[in-house]
Amino acid sequence: MQSALTVEGVCVDYGASRVLRQINLTVKKSEFVALLGASGCGKTTLLRAIAGFVPVAQGRIGVEGRDITHAPPEARGNAMVFQSYALWPHMTVARNIGYGLKLRGWAKARIAARVVELLALLRLDGLGDRLPAQLSGGQRQRVALGRALAVEPPLLLLDEPMSNLDARVRETLRHELRALQRQLGITAIHVTHDREEAMTLADRILLLRDGVIAQEGPPEALWSRPASAYVADFLGATNELAVQAGGGAVRGGAGGAVAVALPDGPARLLFRPQEATVLPVGEAPPPGLVFEGVARQVTYPGGGFRVAIETSGRQVLADSAWSPAEGSAVRLLVPPAAAHVFAATQT
Amino acid sequence: MSAWRWLPRILLLVLFAGFIFGPVANLLLWSVAESWYWPNRLPSQYGFRYWERVFRPEGQAMESLGLSIWIAALATLACMAVAIPAAWALARARLPMRGLILLLFLLPQAFPNMPVYINIARVFFSLGLNGTVLGVVLVHAAHGLVYAVWIAAAAFAAVEDDAVLAARNMGAGALTAFRTVTLPLAAPGIAASAIFVFLESLDEFTASFFVGAPDVRTLPLLLYSAAAGGNMQVAAITALILLVPSIVFMAVVQRFLRADVLAGVGK
Incomplete structure (x- = not known):
């Protein structure tokens, strides 16, 4: 089967310093991959390179067989959930969620129906007319997720979507997100520095350290067979x-x-x-x-x-x-x- | 005990109030003084005769006010047409020598007004722009550019990068993202800068005097000639009329402008 995402030998520079070195990653359809690592390891940079927000110095990025290495962000088709949520404060919840559909030329009635469907899916029923400022942190996070899911992206990018939530809300959302991902068969890349979050959510974990992949594999493999002292220490040893x-x-x-x-x-x-x-x-x-x-x-x-x-x-x-x-x-x-x-x- | 603590504050407040409202009170008094001769402390006769004269259809005040507003509106439009793209470029596109460019916009304010405007008047005279509305509009727009660019740049800078990136990510091209996200989010700051430009133009005197007078008679010019001609009543009423848009717009600005936008001016 064609892979949803292929990253081949990608390098990213910030000014004179190279922050990502020769990253290779293949994500299958409906697979949930976590990019795990300490702050500054390059995990967010890799996600932003896939989204087209930072230029790639070397290497190639492909989505469903299409080369998008140098495509502008709007032509990549993936959808991102930002750490800050990045909801538009001047638009209602419904308009936030419907934004991508409007750009895709959907008719008003069809957008409205889809928005209602998503609000129900994310347990936000009746909140469509609110402004983001009138919502709780957990609700905002779900609106951000709804906005990304609305366009049925081939690839969902999650940039530490739960780091701004308190522990209990995070726990609940983690399980909701996993259930949703299974239910909808979404292909997702999830950036996090939280080991437990990565282990619970992901089918596969990529542990990054200083811009290179320290180890890659299913959660159990990383847990029981860490490849280096760094990985062992990061995974709780x-x-x-x-x-x-x-x-x-x-x-x-x-x-x-x-x-x-x-x-x-x-x-x-x-x-x-x-x-x-x-x-x-x-x-x-x-x-x-x-x-x-x-x-x-x-x-x-x-x-x-x-x-x-x-x-x-x-x-x-x-x-x-x-x-x-x-x-x-x-x-x-x-x-x-x-x-x-x-x-x-x-x- | 507590009276001693409060007294200095009350005195200070009265003093401030005197500074702010004293001149306005004096204007109000002059506007209704039908006769007021030295050494009388107060007018000897009150009435609305001068108000009536100013607001008469053939009176020049209303015509000047109309002209002033027309010029201010055009100057604001011209100014914002330059300021919005310039401010956006300064705030969001990572321009080299950003600080230098911002300083450049400030530079005209650094020189004394007089020589600058006399020179502009000379150049405009050779271009046939002296004594035309267009000439006054241009010079007002240039004058307002510094406020407009600085305030609008701060407004654009206050728009979160991620908010714009989220729009791009959802499929919006650069222009659509600007129209649907950046501009609406920066709108309050931009509106505030437009209002500043409008108000600056409305009571601008020096440039209007050198470039516009005597053919283009804006309200401040009328005020000047009334006061210079010793007609304190007409001058006072003109000044009061000029006060109205300022107060109205200041109230609007207060509502519009978030403190964090102002705090970002010049960053």
Whole structure:
């Protein structure tokens, strides 16, 4: 099947500095792709290059087999939901949503019918005559989405559409957006710096770092097999311990080994607090890397305990079903699947 | 105790009020004074005889007012026709040397008015524009350009980039996006700048005097000759008439102009 979007070797410059380097991306029809990354990684720039707002220095962008690398924004057919929503304050909700249809030469009655249909779809019934200033943040966001969906774009571009909303509204909208995308079969590219948002929404995630793709794949693949320490850290593996690789494995300070495909030498072990366990000293450990440590602080965030453990001069966090006494000796277990090991030379 | 705190404020307010309303009160008094001779503090006889004379069909005041409004309207049109594209280019297209160009528009204001207008009058005389409505309109439009460009540029700059990009993204060409999004959003600021140009033209004196007089008699010129001729009553009434559009438009500007547009002037 023809792909909805192809990005081939795209480079973008801002003045003298190159902010995107050799980006390749293919999006299938009805696929939901998230561009994830820290601020300044180039994810929004890539989206704006696809929309035609920033010029491409090198490479090619195609939509449904049509080359749009140098086409003006209005000739690209994609629709964008802006981070600031960018609703037109002088137009009513209905006129905002109907704008693209009017430009496409639709008759008034047909536009009105389509607007009503979209208002119902987005649970904005009866708000067509309001001005954007009279709506709540969540409602504005849905109007912006309605405006983009109205033209049935081959490609929907979402630029951090939920970053201006409070946590609860965001949660609801996230699920609504996913349901809507499935229901309508929309092809979408979603820019976000929120890992959870990217994981819940996307079929595939592109993690960008300093203008290059750090890793690409389905959410589960990025989660369980991060390609670099940077990706692991970005996906929540914020604990780090220094280990030694030798003979195709790394060993825990107090026993246990995990096979790795690394040359002998110093290595970095990264793991997530919620995937590690705290064991009492003396208990026979299950498979995994074991480290001796001292419980420094115990907190109860709900559901279980979170223990700050000091081990080999570093402090790490681990979840625990039981509460060790502060200052007591404990063992930290990192199960094989939770241990992400990288060569110390890699950044 | 509290009286001591309030007293200076009240005195200050009265002083300000005196500065603002004192001259207007004096004008009002003169306009209804049928006879007022030195050393009397107040007129000895009141009446509306001079009002009647000014508003008589054969009186020149109404004709001058009409002419002034006509010139102001034309000057505003001419000025905005240049100012809107110029302001848009300055605010939205990333022009090199933007600051320099903005300064250039300000430059005519930096020189003393007199020599500038005397020179304009000389040039206009050789072009046959002296003493014509067109000549006065042109010189008023040039004079208003600085306000128009600066205020309109601030209005255009206050339009969010994303709002315009959203229109392009939805399928609008550059011109359609300008017509449906940029212009309506900048309209309040542009209207305000047009009103400033109109008011500036309405009570502009120096340029009208050198370029227009004596053939084109705008209201300020009539006021001048009335006052110079010692007819304080006619001068006062003319001045009061000139006050009306100013007050009306100022009220309109207040409603129209958002504080953030004004704050962006010159940015």
